[in-house]
Amino acid sequence: MKSRSRDLLSCTLRSPDSVTRFSMGEWDLLVRQARSAGLLARVRHVLARHQLTEAIPAVARWHFDAAATLAAKQQLAVRWEVDKIRTALKGLAFPFILLKGSAYVMANLPAASGRLFNDIDILVPRAQLGAVEAALMLAGWHPTLLSDYDQRYYRRWMHEIPPLQHAVRATVIDVHHAILPDTARYHPDSATLRHRAVAVADMPGVQVLATEDRILHSATHVFHDGELPHGLRDLTDLDLLLRDAAANPDFWLRLTTRANELQLGRSLFYALRYLRYFLDTPIPDSAMAALERDKPNRLTLALMDRIFTRVLAPDHASCADRFTPAGLAAFVRAHWLRMPVHLLIPHLLHKAFVSPYQRNEKPA
């Protein structure tokens, strides 16, 4: 693995000063890579933080401003939506936990800056899934159109129920009962995550994960969950979460210790390795040393490097190279980690040969 990634977007995020030397061709490429990675608004935020807004040429500036407008509106919408979910679940006797983007917004973390959203993820106790789904359906959220196979797959094997979409606002909620599927090699006990969750100010009944758990979940999500189209965006989230949390002097020790407790050391190892590679996140060597036990063998690591240095790069033609099956490899790997092989093989065969030819009947 080379020491640092070379795509223009990661280079810009690592050393924002480099934009002062950009040609018009490079600005063109930066806007395109940032847009396809969902990071236009975040790049603008980074440039503003480094007093580099003036360096953006006039012709390119509106792309960043328009993305910032959209990000600001989405954050407002997330706050509104969280309040609606809270109202819908008020009658239930337990709090729900916000995960990922919506948690960053509600906890006012730097990782919310310039972030775009697809859906809202919440975590609830498994035993209460039925009650939660019923309450949300009463408030207007309905299961999205999925084939029968997908429905069964979600409900039988996954750590979440099929996405629910609001009938009027079209917003989507993913309801999780764990951060990894039951079928995964490692599945941390959700009760211990809930036990350490933190209340959101002025929002009774709404919680977010504790700092270390939030970071471990974010890492798991990238490296365990096969969520790759947003790979670089999720890495920049992690970068911001880590820089913020590292202000606490014993943070790194707490993080690696907690990773061991939850059996998520391997995910954290990969996250920190590729954070250094793409974003030059300041990670102490002591933290890497503490994860030495979780480091895979040399052959596996070489393979993972080949896969992740490519699939986490912006999904843009300018970043494509000869090793295009890397995306497929990462998909297979993520599934490998979440399902035992006797479930995995039939699932992948179904996805490859049956799903593409099935047509979902849609209402007119």
Next chain:
Amino acid sequence: MKLLQLSPSDLRHQLAGNGVWLRTGPFSLRIRSCLPRVAEGLTELYGQFEVRSAHQAFADFHVELNPPSRLRRWFRPQVNFSFDGAQPFKPLPLDQAYPMLEWGLNWCVSMHAHHYLIIHAAVVEKNGLAAILPAPPGSGKSTLTAGLVLSGWRLLSDELTLIDRRTGLLHALPRPVSLKNQSIDVIRQFNPEAFINRVSHDTSKGSVAHMRPPRDSVLRQHEPARPGWVIFPKWEAGAETRLTPRSRAETFMFLAQNAFNYSHLGADGFRVGTTLIDHAHCYDFRYSALSEAVTAFDRLAERRAV
């Protein structure tokens, strides 16, 4: 350099290779396509627009129109619109390649240009004041727009009203005017000099063709206009030409609902929209004869000019 200064074979080669950089109003495009119909459409309709070599220039939108696969080249050939590698639409029959370019470009602007409040409406200008013509499809909006710009009004846009959020001024995007079904013949009769390109049949909107924007509108595309009127046209067989004032509040609500990005702009969308309405006179407009309609618009313009 203007597009008409490129020889057709140069244009075709550039489109099939690195692409052609083209400026339309506030936006720059890089277009690539190996399809002769796309080259033909651009030659016929975009002659007055500025082009550059695509190499090393900044472009707002990178678009491509090409057949989806080699196999389909012979069997019911199709065309795909790509926006920087992504395909926002299903492929269409090859015959619709040119309209697909125009629809795709409208999509590019309405999905991204949130530095404007963008309303789904035509805009034309006279004496510095602009008339915004919002209307549901089938109301004769495009026919009226084409008739007005062939009679001395300046074309700002036939589909996208771009309101600058900082200044409240309307920005011009004078791309070709889309004509549907009967309106193609109505405009041919109204002004036989008007250039209308080949008709694509059986599209989702029926038969579609595009009219070349007037030269003057293209030359003045960087000149913004102040909002003057919001007028809801309605073509009705045999109707007398008639302007009826309508309420500002109701008009504002209609504009907000017919904006592409009103909700994205939050409170600023409300501010920009209401400021516009405060400066505009609002009317309903019924007509059946295009020449009478043009006269009625000219009279409106004279009254505000005094």
